[in-house]
Amino acid sequence: MKQLTEEDTIQKPLPIADSDSHAMWEGLKKGELLLQHCEDCGHVQYYQQGLCRICQSKKLVHRAASGRGIIHSYSVVHRSPGPAFRDDVPYAVLLVELEEGPRMISSLLGKDFTHLAIDSPVAMKTMKISEQVFLPCFELVNLADK
Ligand SMILES: [Zn+2]
Structure with missing residues (x-):
């Protein structure tokens, strides 16, 4: 068994695409959330x-979601779950109910938690982590901007 180095423990775990999820990860590179x-x-x-x-x-066919949803639940994380996330705290983990129905766990873009609330509308963005990995995240939609 490989011994973990200090470098390994400060690396964030990254998703690994498989044959089922490959299309979704490719969609995120184009800013699209593909649902089956x-x-x-x-x-x-x-x-x-x-x-x-x-x-x-x-x-099953992949179709792009609207990227819109509402916050079904959320939690603001103040204590890092490990060294890799030390510089990220505080951050908000969201359970988003997508307009199309499914719920997904994601994170809030930014650190303004003052307007976080259940049922708040959110819109998906992507964060480029590497050339291969773009992670979905969400930002609050300001209804006054509509
Ligand atoms: Zn079916």
Whole structure:
């Protein structure tokens, strides 16, 4: 077993695309959140899998989501879960209910937590982590701007 070095413990874990999620990670590079739509029962799912979670159909197609949703729940993290996240605290973890139905865990862009609230509208952005990895995150939508 490989011994962890200090460098390993300060590296943030990165997602690894598999055959189910590859399209989603490619979509994020273009600023799109792709969700799987079942062509047999209409179910929309996130995260990606080989089968529909409702009817087990394999007829799943990716379609771009609107990127809009509401905050179903959230938590502001003040204590770093490890050395890799030491410089990030405080940060907000969001459970976003997407307009299309699925809920996804993500994070809030920025550190202004004063207007964070359940049911607040949010819009997806992406953070470029590397040439291969763009992570989805969300920002609060100011209703006065609409
Ligand atoms: Zn289905």
